[in-house]
Amino acid sequence: MSRRRGVGDRLLDRLLPEARREQTRVDLDQLFSRTRDSRGSLRAQAEYWKELAAVLIWNTAGTAKRIPADSDWSQKLDTLGQDVRYAFRSLAGTPTFTLTAVLVLALGIGATSSIFGIIDATLLQPLPFAAPELLVAVEDEDADTPSPAHYTAWEEGTQGLSEIAAYISVDVNLTGVEEPLRLHGQRVTHSFFPLFGVAPLAGRTFSANEHTPGNSDYVVLSHGLWQGRFGADPGVVGRTLLLDGVAVVVLGVMPAGFAFPDTTSQLWMPAGFGPGAASDNNHYLGVVGRLADGVSAASAQAELDALSALQAADTGAGQVRQTHGARVTPLHTRMVGEIRYALLLVLAAAGLVLLIACGNVANLLLTRASSRTAEIALRTALGASKGRIVRQLLTEAVTLAVMGGVAGLLLATWGMTLLSVLVPDGVPVAHRIGVDARLAAFSMLVSLATVALFGLAPALSAARTDLGALINAGASRGTGGRGVHRLRGVISVAEIALAIVLLVVSGLTMRSFASVISKDPGLATEGVVAARLALTDAKYDAPGARATFYEEVLQSVRAIPGVDDAGFVTFTPMTFRGGSTRAQATDRPVPPPEETVYPVLRVVGPGYYETTGIPVRGRAFTSVDGAEGERVAVVNEAMVDAFWPGEDALGKELAFWSGPTWRVVGVAGNVRQFQLEASPEPELTVSYLQWEGISFFMPRDLVVRSELDLTALAPTLRGAVRAVDADVPVSWIRSMGAIVDDSVAGRRVSMLLFGSLGATSLVLAALGIYGVISFSVTQRRTEIGVRMALGAQTGDVLRMVLRQGALFVVAGIAIGVPAAIAVTRYAETLLYEVSPLDTMTFLIVVAALGGVSVLAVLVPGLRASRMDPLTSLRTS
């Protein structure tokens, strides 16, 4: 019932004019419930869909029918109707041919359309904001996030931007509700919402008033959060929520579809810059702007550059970082920039599959046209003009195209669900991905173009049939002529060549994937679970408060039966790169700024290394390394290589910006901090019992080693944390294995994508060569019969057919391999530790394609060699 409602309603919404929708919905629902009561739900379903289909068809027919009765048009429509009816009858008469052709078309069109759908939604459609072409992303010159100092200078001085706004990603805990909740959102300046020109759905957004100190406890909710957490209650505006323990008032709700800077943002709160604003040390802002009338991105950039330079001169020396200029990029480009290339590559691959599919359909049509020579000759003899016959054949082709297009569109709806994984959260257009009129039009257009192009040649060649020659030959079935035969061979060779290109690319992505997952993450993936607990600054501000919380949670977690060990860390490896710090080896001279290495800093505690299985030479942290003890650090091997190359780091000393020195007591194995395919970076860990720096680095992730599975462990973990503080939400409970898997998710998708396109091309190419050889065997039945009657052995016949097939395959390989060599370098960005000219991949592809082709040729070959010469002579 719900499924019927869902799909049916969506069809209604898409395909019916608004005036008709509600009526249809009410009538259909009534019909459904009535039929269900009297004749059962199955019957009701059938009735519902039948009536729905009729409504949709009549709706189209109703619009098409309003053409004056006795016009030229009407006559033309009549003939067209005749042709279409005839086409349907003749296609229905050869179901195998029809089904094969439609399936092949559907594969090609489905692949291309689903990728077009993604590209349309991300690259072609404008962003869902007012005058989106004027929106720009503003960054520091080196693509870094600007500092508040820069932002303030720009905001005060800019003329080229009519509006400028900043945002900072923020995570808050929603408490005072049944289950405390972790929410992701943004702190934004008051110019943020006006800049996008999107009005709130309810209530209002921020004004400058809500950004004054002491009056900033307000929040605007996203549509998703409003629906999911507040039941779409319009009364939520004006209500007070507890966020991070602070009472804030809900000012408004944004409409569905407003997402910035990413689709995961659930709320927006006012941002004010504290006393640190003047400093240029911290770069953490996202900045967007709107170009003023007639100003280009380049001139806005020049202006912001100048403002940055002025600001740098103002603050003077002693800066930690060199001040950078600005970089202004159109917002759309900035957001889709990274996936643009990958999407275009996939589209190119899908285009190749479509080409191969086209070749197959052309071959099928040629074969069909040849076998219908007699029928066509008869119709010509009875007075049908050549034009009429070409039109008839073309109508058939177009009918096929429409069927293939519809089937392809169905495939595309499924394919797009798969593909949307490729679009990162950061692209706010992702929610619009789906089948719409544009996509349907695209599929139909491609389908029609395909068949018009590839149906025309067979139609023309069939119409060219020489009647006299055919009658003289006395053949009941035509041979199609040498020209057609050659054309079929050429198409088949082209298909094999294209398939090689696709297979090589998919082979390379597969080898890249294999090479990535063979990397050692550096920690145990089995039996380790990570969870995120976030402590609010307000509640855990007091010195030692966090450490006490950690110790209490560890105590209760370690007491859970089945748990071996547990520990805390700033961020679990591979979930977030984490922050870095400047550290200095005390026995070395201070390196020049450009050679300074900033190691990743993680604050961990006792039990972390033991739990994650990261090997430590020397020792890891214990509870003895407390506030009173000597400051100790554990560094990884990459850091040893960077700081003390060739030396033993144990016992060395480190200093941060200021404060005490830290003694290295352990050297840990390298861990891939960010992604399986990114090399380990220098990393430095210290204990939370000794860390007195900013709270950003304090642990938020709990890691647990246990033999329990995730489902059994999750509730007990939550319980253990709740026992210590019921207001701390536990989120993101995942096994280490899943985290590592996730870090290769994108690569897995691209492997699957290219892999399935490659496999499709292989099947299509094999089908193509099978069709050609098989048809040629049928055509040469008489010849084979005569040869066998004259003493040719089965082996001779088999060899003859195989030789013909081998010729196609070898020609295809001879063209395909150089083509692949020329093409694969464009796919280099997709590869990992595999050369685009990887010999092994090329060899495997050629062998696979050769093998499959031999099979495809063997079937008709064996059939030919087993022919009974008498029968084959008699039937011809």
Added chain:
Amino acid sequence: MKGERLGEFEEIVLLGLRSVGAGGSALDVKDSLLEIAGRNASLGSLYNVFDRLERKGLVTSRVGAAPAGGGRPRRCYELTGAGTRALEEAQDVRQRLWARG
């Protein structure tokens, strides 16, 4: 197109609407056609004919009140004066033709 004359299906639909009375929905007419004439018309074809009849001024439609038992309001159709006259005229023509035979 048949100008202002009634097509066969149009006539049957008008008669069906007449039999269910003013305020009948397309679904009611569908039921009555099945019951009286044994003709299973699809909702789609009925919508289409009603659109045409409405353009010709033979019926009017409006969204009715929500049904008493709950549920959403339906679109209801009603014969206009011209519609009634068209039906009478068609009946007249038929009767005269029958009388000849």
